[in-house]
Amino acid sequence: MTGQKALIVGGTSGIGLALAGLLAQDGFHVETVGLPALPTSASSGLPHGVRAVHHLDMTRQPEALTALDGIIRRMGGVDLFVISLGIMHFNEELDWEWERRTIEVNVAGFAAAANVGMRFFLERGRGHLVGISSIAALFGHRAAPAYSASKAFITNYLACLRQNAGYLGLPITVTEIRPGFVDTPLLPPGGWRPWVVPVDEAARQIRRAIRDKRERAYITRRWRLGAWAVRLLPRFLLNRLR
Template sequence: MSAKRVIIIGATSGIGLEVAKGYLKAGWQVGVAGRREEELEKIRRSAPRQVCIRQMDVTCKDAPRLLDELIGELGGMDLFLLSSGIGKQNLSLQPDIELQTAATNVEGFIRMVTAAYHYFEKQGHGHLAVISSIAGTRGLGSAPAYSATKRFQNTYIDALDQLARMNKLHITFTDIRPGFVATPLLKDDSYPLLMKTPAVAAHIIKALKKKKRVVVVDWRYQVIVFFWKLIPGWLWVRLPVKN
């Protein structure tokens, strides 16, 4: 039986990079994409017989074409994981920060997820996974665009799952929602319950193997999200919640 094939978008650092390492260790053929070519080359040199790379920016219109080229070079795709995303605290509500966040987390997200969906649609099967965030659970005043775009991603995957079922497509969907993770996205270690990327990646790979629909990483954040959902809206807006 030939090795499974995964393509990870946003694999030059953080969670995406650690997940790529995990699949390489497991013997998968891995296609990695990201904006930094030097980092992509490092991954390829680590396992040249298993890795294909493509420099890509999800906010650019040519990203779906580059994804298609990467799939062709890899020889196909069984699992697609979108790990690209940005987010910043924006207490001063600077419009540029909000719009940049939306460009990646909404426009770029749609661009890549629809491309993967159509590929699996033609193939007849596949597993489409995205990394969103627990921030999509409630609106966080310290990061309006980030929390709103993550809620968008949650809802979009729900809609695609329903669409695939309406069209009788054999596509599995997984929405991965981590808490705070020690990645370049978080510039310091002052965040509570900060998780290490290798542990988060291991959790994600295990959940993807089981083809879970929604994954909150880890159990502590599962508890937090449970209680967040119980807080009524009138009380939530009065809480000084910061991320």
Template sequence: MTQAKAIIVGASSQLSQEIVRQLSQQGVLLHLLVADPENLTEWVQQLPTPVTLEKLALDNADAAIATLKQAWQQMDGVDLILVNTGVNLYHPSLPWAAEQQMITINVQGFAAICNTAFALFKQQGYGHLGAINSIAGQRGGSSVAYHASKAFAANYLQGLSMHAQRLKLPLTITDIQLGLLDKAAMHQSRLWSAPLPTVAGQIIKALNKGKRRAYVTKRWMLMAWLSNILPEYIYNTRRWKKKGESK
């Protein structure tokens, strides 16, 4: 039986590392594209399967494309490319430098990677492109460029999926709609937060099932639905309160 192979684009976050750990335990050969490989060198040496680290400059689309193609060649093709990239830089004054950085990485960089992955899988004849997105893309938000970039990502993935269907290609495109877990943790919400192993496990399970879209954790599907139906005057004034905070 052929050993499964995957490229993880953006493996610096704790969630990505937990996904890598679980995939490695399942025997998947991994190639990680990260901003700072040196920070993960010692960690990957402890994983049960061979893991290759390579530097990725996602703010340079041409360089990112070249890096992904090189990783593909080194792996002699892969079964899965999982993209977990993006920055969220919020400041009330909305400085253009921060907005521009989010657009460059979350939109241009994301599209460059996904477009290249699609072309590589098309040439190979099969493959699975997964991306860890966010329910923040359901509507606009105070972190303007971030919310907009996540809406772009969802539509881009849907477009790739539709294109694969039109071409009758055996390609799977999975959009992982991640809940606002950082926000839930910040507000000490036991209902909406979840341990990283659980989150990573649900992501891997959704990928294994070849789902077109999956909400992680599953209860965030309700929040995504509510986000879409709330009138703007309610949606725009809602906020979570910390324990003990007066209304």
């Protein structure tokens, strides 16, 4: 992987930040994009080997799309484009502002980033697009309806991009990552949280999925079995899950 270039949207915190450090260790030229959770100086806050962080709000459209495409061009193109973008808020009261903001970031923001990355790969004729979804894409959570629905959107959006590359006969890999519960600030405290994994371990498993050019990967792998089991539950039991 030495000499390849990677851009991580949402790479200034959480899974994206941890993954940036691992890819830099693997020899990638890594740059990150995100809200200003980190300073712009690579010497204070960035993992070793990450070259730059760009502050950009993907919900500010269409300006964000132009800016993101400009970053890719200034890098001389990228081989790997990762989108680790999203917010979550338990919203049992169905406060519309939280629902609206979640859709704005997780749906419109994600799709905008994926659009820029995929269009570049279509122009170039090859590449690897990775999107971080969630196990919530497969079964919703009563307290987070917009979040769950947004992850289902990501699953289907990435599937369509993958189909497009296949139809065109282009060597563009599209990988969907489905994490379960990862110990980041996004994870609400308390409640039922089976198989919680540290963020560094989640990033290591994502790196492995990228190396293997997987179409889909569960983080951790046991969630593949968990997803299968939940699908078998009767609807009346699903409706009573906490």
